[in-house]
Amino acid sequence: MYRTNTCGELRLTNLDKKTTLAGWVQKARKFGGMIFVDLRDRYGITQLVFNQETNAALCEQAAKLGREWLIQVHGIVAERSNKNPNLPTGDIEIIVSELQILNPAETPPFTIEDESDGGDDLRMKYRYLDLRRNPVRANLELRHAMAFATRSYLNEQKFMEIETPVLVSSTPEGARDFVVPSRLHEGQFYALPQSPQLFKQLLMVSGFDRYFQIVKCFRDEDLRADRQPEFTQIDCEMSFVEQEDILNIFEGLTKYLFKTIKGIDIPDLPRMSYADAMRLYGSDKPDTRFGMQFVEIKDLTEGKGFGVFDSAEYVAAISAEGCAGYTRKQLDELTEFVKRQQIGAKGLIYVRYEADGSIKSSVDKFYTPEELKTWLDRANAQPGDLLLILCGETEKTQKQLCELRLEIGSRLGLRDKNQFNCLWVVDFPLLEFDEELNRYFAKHHPFTSPKIEDSPLLDTNPGAVRANAYDMVINGVEVGGGSIRIFNSELQQKMFTTLGFTKEQAQAQFGFLMNAFKYGAPPHGGIAFGLDRLVSIFAGLDSIRDCIAFPKNNAGRDVMIDAPSAIAPEQLKELHLKLE
C-alpha cells in the first residue's frame, strides 16, 4: 500500500489521523528550524512539515529533496497555524515521522507550475512533464468528463455505440487520405477514415436506428493552428427522423453538457438561416455573443460623387458602440488590420457619431452630415458610437467585415470566454460552384438531401437548391454539423450526376452504398461534433492542441516519440514498396 490518502483529501475533520501520502515535491522551503514541502498528486497539494528540533535526521533527509522527486511519507494530520485559504487542504499539514524517496528526479527542463517557463517546443518534447501542470491536467479531466457525459446522455436516449473500422478504403472525394500499405495484398492500400460516414449510413440500412461513436478520424492536410492529422468526433446517426428530430436530440445533448459539466442552463438554441448568417455576420459561424450586425447602406450612398462606393457591388457598415473617441492611431490600426493580406480590404471608411451629436467622417467631402446621419440611423448608432464601413464585391466584403467585427468585438471585450452563445445555422446551400474546375461540389457531402421543395431546381438552377443541412455554432466556432441524407438510390444517382460523376465513376466509388439503398434503406440523418473543439470551447482554450494528451505539432510530428520516422528496409520490402 503506497498511500492511505491522496494529496487533495485531508481536512480539519481528519485531525490527528495517521496518514500515508505519496506524490511529487512541488516545492520545498526552509523557515526557521522547519522544512515545508508541498506534496502534489492528481488530486491536489498537501503541506508536509519536517521539524529540526523533534527529528534532526529526518529533517536532514528532507533538506535534500528536489523538485519533482517522488516521495512517500507517514505522518499525522495537524492544524496549520498559517492557513492557506486558496488550497482545499489549506487548513491542515502533515507532521512527518517517516520519509521514503520512491524515485528521485533530475531537474525538469521547465518549471511544473500553472504558468510554465517552458516554450511550446520544449513542453511538447517533454509532454509527460507538461501534463503534470494543473491547467493541462484540468483540460484532460474536462475532456474525460465531457466524453463520459455524452455517452451517458446518448445511451439514455437509446443510442448504441458501434465501432466502425479504422482500416478502410480510400475515397477520392474530399480531403486527402492517410493510407496503409497492405503486406498480404501486394500493391494495395487501406485508408484511414476521414469520418465513419459510409459505415454509419450502412448501419442505418441495417436498422440500428440510433448510432453514435466517439471516434478518431484522420485527414492528411497541410496543418493550421487548429487542425490535427488525427482528431476525435462525436459521430451520430438516426433513422426515421426529419431535421427537426435531430436538432431536438442534439440541442438536448448540448444543454445536458452545459448543465452537467459547467452548471449552466443555456436557453433554447436560436436558428438562423445560412442566408441571414451571411447577411448579418458575413459568416456561416457567427459569434453571437455580441450584436454589431451588418447594415447594408449601398442605397444611401449612391450618386453623391464618391466613386469607390458608387462602383462597389456592396457597401455595409457595423456600429462599434462607444468608439467614437478612437484616436487617429487606433483608426489607422484598424485600417491596417483590414488591409492585411489575409483579409484583403482596400481601405476602411468611418463615421464618428460624437457624444455631442456632431458627425465626422473620412468621407465628409462627399456626404453632408444629414446624409451621414441616415447611415447612422440605419445602423441604430447612438452618440458616442463609431460606424465602420467596407465596400466591394459582396462575398469578399462580407468576409472582410466579419473579420473587422470580430476584431472590434475582441477589443471591446465582448468575446468573453465564460459566456456561451449557441445557435443552429440551417438551410445551407446544397452545392457550391467551383469556378476553376467549372463544376459543382457538395457543400456538405454528396449524401446530403436537398430540401424536398427545392429539388425541382436541381435540373434548372442547382446553385439555388437548399440542403437539409445544419451546423451548431458556439461563440463563432462550428462545433458540429450534419444533414438529412438521401435514402433513395435514384436521387443519390441524380446527385452524383449533378456533381459531374459518370454513372461508372459513381458506381466504382460509392456503388456499395447505392447498392445498399436498394434493400429498403430508411430515411435517416445525422450529425458529427468535433470533440476537440467542443472541449476547447468549454475550457476557454484558443487551440484544440491544449485539450489533446499527445498532440502533433504544426508539421504533423510527434516530437516526443519522434514520429514519423524511418523504417527498416526489410519492412519496406515486405510491403512491396520502394522509396522514390
Added chain:
Amino acid sequence: MYRTNTCGELRLTNLDKKTTLAGWVQKARKFGGMIFVDLRDRYGITQLVFNQETNAALCEQAAKLGREWLIQVHGIVAERSNKNPNLPTGDIEIIVSELQILNPAETPPFTIEDESDGGDDLRMKYRYLDLRRNPVRANLELRHAMAFATRSYLNEQKFMEIETPVLVSSTPEGARDFVVPSRLHEGQFYALPQSPQLFKQLLMVSGFDRYFQIVKCFRDEDLRADRQPEFTQIDCEMSFVEQEDILNIFEGLTKYLFKTIKGIDIPDLPRMSYADAMRLYGSDKPDTRFGMQFVEIKDLTEGKGFGVFDSAEYVAAISAEGCAGYTRKQLDELTEFVKRQQIGAKGLIYVRYEADGSIKSSVDKFYTPEELKTWLDRANAQPGDLLLILCGETEKTQKQLCELRLEIGSRLGLRDKNQFNCLWVVDFPLLEFDEELNRYFAKHHPFTSPKIEDSPLLDTNPGAVRANAYDMVINGVEVGGGSIRIFNSELQQKMFTTLGFTKEQAQAQFGFLMNAFKYGAPPHGGIAFGLDRLVSIFAGLDSIRDCIAFPKNNAGRDVMIDAPSAIAPEQLKELHLKLE
C-alpha cells in the same frame, strides 16, 4: 414524424390506441380474406392486419409487399385472437388503415432470419443486411452494453479515459506494425499502435494515476480464425499500486459486468500460479469449468519393461469420468485426434476401469491390474472411468494432454457456454528463452517488473525469475493480461541488457521512456482486456468476428467495401513511394 411507436413496444394495455409504425416487412402471409404482415425494427416485431372485407384497395396494396420492404402504417391496436406467446407484442396486432411504402427492396441475397441460408462470404459482402438478423444485432447490443458498463465502473473508480495517438512510431520489438507513409516527411512513416503501452506508462509519469481507454489496436499478423488486424482493448493503468490492488479493481470490474449484463453473481476469482496451471492443465489459460486435472504417474510406471514410458521424460494421465464404456472406435478417434499434426502425440494409452471393478488397458502386457490400479487411484478414478495417458518431453506432452482434456470435456458436455469460470493466473516467468535466436525474450513485454525476491536471479538464472504479471482467464480463454511495470530507469536498462539490447539500441528504441523515468516516475502497473474476446465469451460465440460490426475476413480484407485496394499513382507520388 415517421412513427409514434416502435415495433417492440405495444401491448394489450395500448388497446384501441391510434398508432403509426415504420419498419421492414419480415414476412407477409394470406389467410382467408386477410393479409398478415410481420413488421420488424430494432426493437421487435409487430403483426399488422389488412382486411379484404373492410378495405379491399388497401389489401391489394399490401399484397404487393415483399420481404425487407420499408413501410409506414397508421392503424389501431387490437387484441389478437390467435396470440403468440413467444413474442413480447404477441397479444396484439395493428388493424391498418393506411399504408405507405417508404422504400421498396430488391430480394435480399439471403434470408434475414435467425438462421440464415447465406454462407459466410455472402453475408460478409452484404454485411449491412446480415446485421439486420436478430442474433447479430444482439451481439452488437451486448457489445455496446458491456463497453458502457465498463466505462461506468471505471469512471466511478476515478479512472480517466484519455485518448492516446493512433499515428505513432514503429517499434521493432513485438509483432509487425502497420505503417502509414508521411507525405510531409519524405521517406518517413507513422505506425499504428499495437497497444498504447508506452503512452499509458507516460501518463503515469505525468501523474494521471488511474487511466483507461477503450481503444483500437493494430497488428499486421498472418490471421487466424480468432485474430483481426484491428481489435479493441480495454486498456488500463494505475499508479501507486501493487499487484494486489490491480487484481482487486479488475476482479471488481469483471464481477460488475457479469452482474449488470448477465445478472450473474460470480464468486471471488481463484488464483493459480503459472507453474500450477501448466502442471495441472498443461496451459496458462486453463478451462476450469471442469476438473480432469493432470496426474503425473511416471514414478508408478517405471521399470516394468515398457520402454515408451521408461524413456519418456514425463508420463501423465487424465481420468475421463464415465467413459470406461468407450468403444474401440471411440478410442481410435481419440488416438487419431492426439496424433493430428497440430497436436503431434505419438500415441495414446488407456486404462479402462470397468463398472464391475475390473481393469483393462492397452498396456496390460506390461502392467498387472494391481499396478494399473495405483495409477487409477492417483487419478482418483472410480469404476466406470477411463484413464487416458500421454508421455514424452514434458512441455510438449503437457500441451498435447491439454488438447485431449479439452476434447474430452467437449465430448462430455462439460464446456457449457452458459457457465462462466473465471480465474487469475499469476507468477508468470519474466523471460522466455528462444533456442533458435539464442536469446531471452520478455514473456509479457520488456517493461514488466520482476518479483523483487527473484530479481537477484536476473544475473545468475534469468529463466527462473518470476514476473509481477497476471492473466485473467475465463472458460479457457485469456481475456486480459497485465503486469506491474519497472519504474526505475536502471532496472529498465538492466532488463534491456538481459534481453540482449546494447545500450545504444535500448536508447534508440525506448530512450524517451527511460528518459521519462528519470523525472520521478511512480510505481505503476496495468492490464488490458480484449473487448472482442470478452464480448464473444459473454455472447457464447466461437469467433470474435461475430461481435464486430464490420470485421475483416481471414485474408485481412473487407469484402463489402473492397479494402485494401489500389490507390491513384498521384497519391503514391505524393507519398514519395513506388510499388516494387
